[in-house]
Amino acid sequence: MIEKLKTLLWFSKRVNYWRHALSLIIRKFYKDKDSVHLRTQATDWAAKRYVSVPEALSSIGLYSLETKMDIKLPLSLINEAKLLAKNSKVIMGGAGDLDLLFAACKLSDAKKILETGVAYGWSSLAILASISKKNDAKLISIDMPYPKMNNEDFVGIVVSRLLREKWDLIREPDRNGIQKAISKFGGDIDLCHYDSDKSYYGRAFAYPILWNALKSGGVFISDDIQDNFAFKEFVEKKNLKFAVTKSEEKYIGILCKK
Numbered sequence: 001m002i003e004k005l006k007t008l009l010w011f012s013k014r015v016n017y018w019r020h021a022l023s024l025i026i027r028k029f030y031k032d033k034d035s036v037h038l039r040t041q042a043t044d045w046a047a048k049r050y051v052s053v054p055e056a057l058s059s060i061g062l063y064s065l066e067t068k069m070d071i072k073l074p075l076s077l078i079n080e081a082k083l084l085a086k087n088s089k090v091i092m093g094g095a096g097d098l099d100l101l102f103a104a105c106k107l108s109d110a111k112k113i114l115e116t117g118v119a120y121g122w123s124s125l126a127i128l129a130s131i132s133k134k135n136d137a138k139l140i141s142i143d144m145p146y147p148k149m150n151n152e153d154f155v156g157i158v159v160s161r162l163l164r165e166k167w168d169l170i171r172e173p174d175r176n177g178i179q180k181a182i183s184k185f186g187g188d189i190d191l192c193h194y195d196s197d198k199s200y201y202g203r204a205f206a207y208p209i210l211w212n213a214l215k216s217g218g219v220f221i222s223d224d225i226q227d228n229f230a231f232k233e234f235v236e237k238k239n240l241k242f243a244v245t246k247s248e249e250k251y252i253g254i255l256c257k258k
C-alpha cells in the first residue's frame with residue numbers, strides 16, 4: 001500500500017506522465033495479455049521463426065546474402081561505452097544486438113530515426129554512430145525513467161559526447177513523446193526502434209502510430225517480441241512481411257514498409 005502511494009505521488013508530480021498513469025489504470029480492467037502462459041506461447045512462436053541477422057536483413061530486402069556481412073559498430077565506441085557505464089550508480093538494461101541496429105540504419109540509409117526506450121543508451125549509441133557522418137540526420141529518442149528509481153541522470157550514459165550533436169532526447173512517456181517526436185520530424189520517419197513499454201497494451205498503442213509515420217521503404221524494429229502476442233497480431237492484422245532474429249535470449253522483429 002505504501003509503495004502504491006509512493007508511485008501515485010511520483011506520477012502526481014509529473015504532469016506530462018498523467019496520460020501514461022491513466023493508461024496503466026485502464027489496462028488493469030482488460031484481459032491480461034501479458035500472462036506467463038501467453039508469454040510462453042509468444043516465445044515459441046518467435047523461436048520457430050527466427051533466422052540469423054544477415055538472413056533477417058536480407059528477407060526484408062535490405063541486404064543481399066551474396067555480400068559478406070561486415071557492418072559492425074566500431075569496437076572503440078563499445079569500449080568507451082563500457083567505461084562510461086562503469087560511472088553509473090544505477091543498474092539498467094544491457095545492450096541488445098547493436099550490430100543489427102547499426103547495420104539496419106546504414107543499409108537503409110536512414111536519416112530520420114525515432115527510438116523508444118533509452119536506459120543506458122546502447123541502442124542510441126549504435127544508431128548515432130550510424131549517422132555520425134550525415135549532416136542532415138537525426139535521432140530522436142523517447143524515454144520515461146522507471147518510477148522511483150532515481151535513474152534520470154544516468155539515462156543515455158554510454159553515448160559518447162562526440163555523438164550527441166545529432167541527438168534529441170524527449171524525457172516523457174511514449175504516450176506523449178512519440179507524437180512529439182514524429183511532429184519534430186515533420187510527420188514522417190525513416191526508421192524506428194521500439195524498446196520501451198514492453199507490455200501488450202504499450203505496444204498495441206505505439207506500433208500503429210509508429211508504423212503510420214514510417215515512410216515507404218522505412219524500417220521498423222521491435223525488441224523483445226517474445227513478451228506477448230502484440231507483434232504477431234500486428235503483422236498478421238496488417239498482413240505484413242516480417243523477419244525475426246535473436247540476440248541472446250531475446251527475439252527481435254523487423255519489417256520494411258513497402
Ligand SMILES: C[S@@+](CC[C@H](N)C(=O)[O-])C[C@H]1O[C@@H](n2cnc3c(N)ncnc32)[C@H](O)[C@@H]1O
Pocket residue numbers: 020093094095096116117118119120121122123124142143144145146172173174175195196197198202
Ligand atoms: C529496455 S530499456 C531500453 C534499452 C535501450 N534501448 C538500450 O539499448 O540500452 C527500456 C527503457 O524504456 C523506458 N520506458 C519504459 N516504459 C516507457 C514508456 N511507457 N514510455 C517511455 N519510456 C519507457 C524505461 O524507463 C527504460 O529506460
